[in-house]
Amino acid sequence: MAVYIKPIPVLTGKVAEKFEEAARKSEANRATVDFSREVAMAKRILEKSNIRKFKS
Numbered sequence: 001m002a003v004y005i006k007p008i009p010v011l012t013g014k015v016a017e018k019f020e021e022a023a024r025k026s027e028a029n030r031a032t033v034d035f036s037r038e039v040a041m042a043k044r045i046l047e048k049s050n051i052r053k054f055k056s
Helices: 013-028 036-049
Strands: none
Touching: none
């Protein structure tokens, strides 16, 4: 039995330009999130679990 494959929508005109502009802005700001707190928390959890040894 064949399964219908939906066509991929394509952006055109001003919508496409607006999308590309938003994508460029997002790409330029992608490294602005600081995950150091989460990394430190994960490191502490793994140190307590004795699953993996970390050097401090």
